[in-house]
Amino acid sequence: MNTLSSTKGVLFDLDGVLYIGPHAVEGAIEAVAKIQTSGIQCRFVTNTSTLSLRSLAQKINALGFSIPANQIISAPQATYLYLKRQQHPVCRLLLAENVMQDFKEFIRPDKQVSHIVIGDIGDKWTYTLLNEVFNDLMQGAKLIAIHKNRLWQTEHGLQMDIGGFVYALEYASGIKAMIIGKPSPDFFQIALNDMALKSSEVAIIGDDIDVDVGGGQQVGLKGILVKTGKYRQNYTEASTVKPDLIIDSIADLPKLLGL
Ligand SMILES: [Mg+2]
Numbered sequence: 521m522n523t524l525s526s527t528k529g530v531l532f533d534l535d536g537v538l539y540i541g542p543h544a545v546e547g548a549i550e551a552v553a554k555i556q557t558s559g560i561q562c563r564f565v566t567n568t569s570t571l572s573l574r575s576l577a578q579k580i581n582a583l584g585f586s587i588p589a590n591q592i593i594s595a596p597q598a599t600y601l602y603l604k605r606q607q608h609p610v611c612r613l614l615l616a617e618n619v620m621q622d623f624k625e626f627i628r629p630d631k632q633v634s635h636i637v638i639g640d641i642g643d644k645w646t647y648t649l650l651n652e653v654f655n656d657l658m659q660g661a662k663l664i665a666i667h668k669n670r671l672w673q674t675e676h677g678l679q680m681d682i683g684g685f686v687y688a689l690e691y692a693s694g695i696k697a698m699i700i701g702k703p704s705p706d707f708f709q710i711a712l713n714d715m716a717l718k719s720s721e722v723a724i725i726g727d728d729i730d731v732d733v734g735g736g737q738q739v740g741l742k743g744i745l746v747k748t749g750k751y752r753q754n755y756t757e758a759s760t761v762k763p764d765l766i767i768d769s770i771a772d773l774p775k776l777l778g779l
Contacts, residue, residue, distance in 0.1 A: 522776060524744075524777055525725055526721065527723050528715075528717050528722065529562070529722040529776070530555060530562055530773075530777075531565045531711055531725070532552070533566075533725060533727060533728065534568060535568055535672060535749065536673050536728070536749020537726060537727050538552065538583075538674070538770065539580070541674055541676075542675065543675070545771070547769060547770070548770045549583070549584045549776050551770050551771050551773055552585055552770070553585075554774045554779050555670065555777065558774075558777070558779050561717065563593055563711045563715060564592045564593065564595050565592075565594075565702065565703035565707070565708070566701075567595045568595070568640075569594075569595060569640040571616070571619065572621060572642060573589060573596070573597050575618050576592060593707075595684075595700050596615070596622070597622075598701065599700045599701075600622055600708075602700060606635070609634050610628045610631040610635070611636070611637050612652075612661070613626065613627065613630035614636070614641050614653070615666075616640050620726070632659070633661045634661055634662065636657065636662070636663050637664045638653075638664065638682055638685065638697070639666040639682065640666075640681075640682060642663055650692075653689055654689060657689065662695075663689060663690070663698065663748075664700060665700070665723075667682070667702065668702055669681040669682065669728065669731060670683045671750060673749045701731075702726075702732060703731045703735020708735065708739045718740075719739050720740055720743050722742070723736075723742035723744055724742070726743075726745065727746050727748055727751050728749075728750060729745055729751075731762065732745075733761055733763045737764075742772070743761075744764060744766075744767060744776075746768070746769050747766065747767045
C-alpha cells in the first residue's frame with residue numbers, strides 16, 4: 521500500500537508540472553489522459569495570472585492536453601468571484617491585458633479606489649506605480665494579491681514573481697494583503713467542493729514546495745513534488761515542508777496511483 525492508493529481526486533498545478541513555457545513536459549499529456557480516464561477526479565489549480573481562463577484552456581489544449589475549461593480553477597477567476605461578492609468594489613487593477621478583460625466592470629475612474637488587485641504585469645513595475653498603490657492603501661484601499669509567489673521557471677530561466685512587490689507594499693503600508701490563490705485554504709476548498717471530496721481523499725502535484733505542497737498539506741491533502749519546473753534540490757532540502765512524495769516528473773504519477 522503506498523500513500524496514494526486510496527486517492528479519489530488529484531489537483532494538478534499547471535506551470536512547471538504540465539508544461540514549461542510553450543512546451544509540454546515529456547510524458548505529461550499521456551499521464552494526464554491516463555488519470556482522467558481512470559475515474560479519479562481531476563482539477564487543474566493554477567496561480568497563473570497572465571491569462572484569462574478562456575485563453576489558458578486554449579493554450580493547454582493546443583499543447584495536446586484535453587482539459588475542459590470547467591475543470592480549471594485559476595486564481596484570477598477566484599479573485600473575480602471574490603470581488604463580485606463585495607459591495608460595489610472600485611478597483612485599481614494591476615493585471616495582464618489578457619486577464620484585465622474579465623475585470624473591466626470594476627474600473628470606475630471617477631471613484632475612490634476600494635480594492636487594489638495585484639497580478640502579473642511583467643516589467644511594468646516602477647517606483648511611480650508602487651508609490652501610487654501605496655497612497656491608495658494609506659487612504660484605506662484593501663490589498664488583494666492574486667498570489668504571492670516568489671519565482672517561477674520560464675523557458676529563459678528563473679524569473680522574479682509578484683510576491684516581492686506584494687511584500688514591499690505590505691512593508692511600506694503596514695497593511696496585509698489578502699491572498700486569493702494557492703496556498704490560501706479557501707482556494708483549495710473551491711476545488712474540493714467542486715469534486716465533492718474530502719481533503720484526505722485528494723493529492724496535489726506541483727513544482728512549488730511552499731505554495732503547492734505546503735499549502736495543500738495544510739488543508740489535509742497529500743503533497744507530491746515534481747522535479748520539473750521551478751524545483752531546486754537545495755531549496756527543497758532546506759525547506760521545513762516535507763512532501764509526501766518527490767517524483768521526477770508527472771510522467772511517474774499514474775504508476776503511483778496504481779494505473
Ligand atoms: Mg507551478
